[in-house]
Every structure is written in structure tokens, then in C-alpha cells.
Amino acid sequence: MRGMSPSTCAPASYSISDLAQEFDLTTRAIRFYEDMGLLQPERQGAGGRTRVYSPRDRTRLRLILRGKRLGLSLVEAKDIIELYDSPRDTSVQLERFLEVLGHHRQQLESRMEDLQVTLDEVRSHEKEAKSLLRKLAKTKAA
Numbered sequence: 500m501r502g503m504s505p506s507t508c509a510p511a512s513y514s515i516s517d518l519a520q521e522f523d524l525t526t527r528a529i530r531f532y533e534d535m536g537l538l539q540p541e542r543q544g545a546g547g548r549t550r551v552y553s554p555r556d557r558t559r560l561r562l563i564l565r566g567k568r569l570g571l572s573l574v575e576a577k578d579i580i581e582l583y584d585s586p587r588d589t590s591v592q593l594e595r596f597l598e599v600l601g602h603h604r605q606q607l608e609s610r611m612e613d614l615q616v617t618l619d620e621v622r623s624h625e626k627e628a629k630s631l632l633r634k635l636a637k638t639k640a641a
Contacts, residue, residue, distance in 0.1 A: 513552040515540075518560060529560070537563055537577055570607065575599050 510517075519526045532538045533550075538559055540550040552560075559580055566576030579599060582592040 511554070512541075513554075513557055515550050515552065518552055518557060521557075522560060522564060532560065532563055532573075535573055535577065537573070537580065569600075569603065571599065571603060575603070 513521075515526045515529055518524070518529055529538065533540065538552065538556045540552045540556055543549045543551050562580050562583075563573070563576050566573075566579065571579070579596055582595055
């Protein structure tokens with residue numbers, strides 16, 4: 500971590516290695532998020548090769564990962580994150596967030612229904628196989 504902010508003692512900037520270590524990511528993943536426009540580090544050093552991430556970038560990375568845990572696509576996560584970067588119209592942000600979450604919830608519920616059907620089928624096959632094994636055991640014992 501780079502310099503500390505005097506008022507909060509929080510780091511004022513982060514290296515790509517700092518963020519990779521903190522969030523247990525590869526630097527390649529962080530560069531990918533940068534390529535997607537989700538992170539915008541300052542470039543320093545010879546030819547701008549050194550990335551310097553701000554606290555804002557760190558927060559955005561945390562939100563990206565939270566979105567991934569919720570199962571959102573990077574595009575959906577980006578849309579939501581960008582709402583928070585826009586002027587603060589909380590109702591627009593919350594409505595969009597609810598729209599994305601509602602759509603995602605429907606997808607998950609549909610997948611859950613599919614999984615339940617598959618699970619019921621597996622249980623049926625297990626029950627049938629156990630029954631056949633019991634019949635075979637009785638036949639061998641006789």
C-alpha cells in the first residue's frame with residue numbers, strides 16, 4: 500500500500516499487487532476489470548507502466564466481487580456500479596438495482612426449479628437401484 504491519508508489513516512493509493520493480495524485475485528483478473536472499464540487506475544512511471552489504484556477503484560473492485568458473488572454478469576455489475584458514479588438520484592439507482600436483482604432472481608429460481616427436477620430424478624433412480632440391489636441380494640441368498 501502506498502501513502503496513508505492523514506485524516507483517516509487509510510491508504511491513499513494501492514498497487515495492483517496490494518489489491519490482488521487483499522481480494523485474493525490475480526493481477527491478470529484486475530487488469531481484465533480495467534480493460535472492461537470497471538477500474539481506472541492512474542498510470543505512473545516510465546511509459547505509464549505502473550498502475551496506481553485509488554480508494555474509489557478499491558471500492559469498485561469490492562462491488563464487482565460482490566456482484567459476482569450474487570451471480571451478476573460483469574455488464575450488470577458495471578451498470579449498477581456506474582449508477583453510483585452518476586449524480587445521486589437514489590430512486591433511479593434503486594429502481595435499476597431492483598430491476599437487475601429481480602431479473603437475476605428469476606433466473607436463479609428457474610435454475611433452482613430445473614435442479615429440483617433433476618434432483619428428484621436422481622432420487623428416483625437411487626431408489627430404483629437400491630430396490631434392485633435388495634432383490635439381487637435376496638436372489639443370491641436363496
